[in-house]
Amino acid sequence: xxxxxxxIKGSTEQYDYYMRKVYVYLLVILITACKNKxxxxxxxxxxxxxxxxxxxxxxxxxxxxxxxxSYGDYLLFTQPMMGKSLLFYNRKTAHQFYWGEIGSGxxxxxSASCIYHNYDDNAIEIYDTNLRKMVSFKTHxxxxxxxxxxxxxxxxxxxxxxxxxxxxxxxxYYVSQALFGHENMFVLFDKDLKxxxxxxEKPIREMPDAxxxxxxxxxxxxxxxxxxxxxxxxxxxxYEITDKGDVKKEWDAFFTTPKYEINPAFNWAKKNQQGFYDxxxxxKYLFLSFSGKTFETKDIYPESIVILKHSGELQKxxxxxxxxxxxxxxxxxxxxxxxxxxxMIKFNWKKEL
Amino acid sequence: xxxxxxxxxxxxxxxxxxxxxxNKSMKSDAxxxxxxxxxxxxxxxxxxxxxxxxxxxxxxxxxYCNYFVVTPSGGVGWxxxxxxNKY
Numbered sequence: 001x002x003x004x005x006x007x008i009k010g011s012t013e014q015y016d017y018y019m020r021k022v023y024v025y026l027l028v029i030l031i032t033a034c035k036n037k038x039x040x041x042x043x044x045x046x047x048x049x050x051x052x053x054x055x056x057x058x059x060x061x062x063x064x065x066x067x068x069x070s071y072g073d074y075l076l077f078t079q080p081m082m083g084k085s086l087l088f089y090n091r092k093t094a095h096q097f098y099w100g101e102i103g104s105g106x107x108x109x110x111s112a113s114c115i116y117h118n119y120d121d122n123a124i125e126i127y128d129t130n131l132r133k134m135v136s137f138k139t140h141x142x143x144x145x146x147x148x149x150x151x152x153x154x155x156x157x158x159x160x161x162x163x164x165x166x167x168x169x170x171x172x173y174y175v176s177q178a179l180f181g182h183e184n185m186f187v188l189f190d191k192d193l194k195x196x197x198x199x200x201e202k203p204i205r206e207m208p209d210a211x212x213x214x215x216x217x218x219x220x221x222x223x224x225x226x227x228x229x230x231x232x233x234x235x236x237x238x239y240e241i242t243d244k245g246d247v248k249k250e251w252d253a254f255f256t257t258p259k260y261e262i263n264p265a266f267n268w269a270k271k272n273q274q275g276f277y278d279x280x281x282x283x284k285y286l287f288l289s290f291s292g293k294t295f296e297t298k299d300i301y302p303e304s305i306v307i308l309k310h311s312g313e314l315q316k317x318x319x320x321x322x323x324x325x326x327x328x329x330x331x332x333x334x335x336x337x338x339x340x341x342x343x344m345i346k347f348n349w350k351k352e353l
Numbered sequence: 354x355x356x357x358x359x360x361x362x363x364x365x366x367x368x369x370x371x372x373x374x375x376n377k378s379m380k381s382d383a384x385x386x387x388x389x390x391x392x393x394x395x396x397x398x399x400x401x402x403x404x405x406x407x408x409x410x411x412x413x414x415x416x417y418c419n420y421f422v423v424t425p426s427g428g429v430g431w432x433x434x435x436x437x438n439k440y
Contacts, residue, residue, distance in 0.1 A: 063414065063435050064414040064415045064435055066434050079434050079435075081435070111432065111433070111434060129432050130431060130432065160427055160428075162421060162428070162429060162430025163430070164417070164419065164430070164432050179419055179421075179430050179432070180419075180421045180428075180430045181421075181428070181430070211421075213419035213420075213421075213430075213438075216417055216419060216432075231416070231417075270440045277415060295440075301415065327414070327415045328415075341414055341415075
């Protein structure tokens with residue numbers, strides 16, 4: 001660099017001009033290098049409060065479900081495997097039964113997820129992320145068993161965007177993750193499951209373009225507020241989606257420090273700390289099961305529940321005592337019901353606040 | 354093509370058995386062969402998908418294996434629960 005800017009003989013002013021230019025360049029390079037590459041705040045968790053959960057004695061025959069939903073006295077598990085779409089478990093009577101066949105028939109599913117449920121309205125909506133179909137059902141309870149009768153079926157067309165999951169908001173809009181094929185993270189659908197728009201810029205600039213498979217995660221919503229929690233990183237974001245379909249980012253944060261310089265891209269998931277395995281909410285708080293571990297450690301699964309206000313303000317870090325993890329969970333009043341790999345647990349979250 | 358599917362199912366059966374050994378069921382007296390068969394049947398719905406899944410995914414509870422398959426008409430993304438991308 002010095003040679004490039006060797007002063008021209010007899011021209012001190014020109015030399016000064018070049019040197020000033022060099023200083024400016026160096027300053028710009030320094031500022032760029034020091035700048036946080038994601039521009040998003042990273043939240044450190046405080047020391048956790050350790051709790052001992054109650055282990056439920058009932059045994060459920062299933063693999064790790066995709067979701068747990070609370071449906072009246074029942075817990076509803078999606079994708080329990082066993083060739084079935086759903087597993088219902090009555091919390092009070094311990095009665096359990098499966099529903100739905102794996103397949104491609106009108107009311108069959110290959111990869112079922114429950115995107116809406118309302119016990120009072122006897123309504124359940126099931127979406128299949130691979131078959132890209134949504135079926136709304138009317139439920140009927142008789143003799144401690146639930147039957148589902150299909151009402152409407154939708155085929156979801158996302159054109160060149162490959163999506164993962166679907167979430168229904170209170171205002172009637174549906175949201176999905178754009179896994180492949182689009183520069184934005186999310187897709188907004190209307191009430192008839194037609195695409196309105198995409199939204200959500202990638203939070204880490206160094207991520208591959210149009211590939212959010214490295215950031216997949218889970219939705220929760222209340223009113224017009226939509227929350228997305230990433231499992232493969234600790235990224236959490238809140239959007240407001242108005243009744244008119246306008247989208248505005250409210251806040252976002254990382255609960256892990258993402259590694260940027262990972263090449264090839266598929267090493268991303270291996271090197272980064274895992275984030276949130278589930279997100280649930282009530283009218284006051286967000287609840288997230290959090291790992292913070294990498295695949296380089298022996299055990300990857302979450303042992304913590306993080307509780308935040310809807311505004312993102314951290315309220316509590318609860319850690320289950322040794323030997324307990326929580327993959328998926330649901331809220332039933334003041335209790336959290338959660339499944340681990342081989343057991344179901346329950347604890348009171350409210351008295352830990 | 355049928356042979357291809359059967360070999361795929363056989364591979365998946367091995368995969369499912371291996372996965373099952375690591376992640377025990379929530380009920381210890383369940384019939385292992387029934388469980389494995391159910392899992393394989395569940396996963397082997399699409400002949401086109403199954404080979405890609407075997408090539409690209411490993412069994413792991415609580416994770417998604419996501420991949421994109423390029424086709425003459427563009428491509429399609431697949432996501433399989435309780436599996437993870439091979440790295």
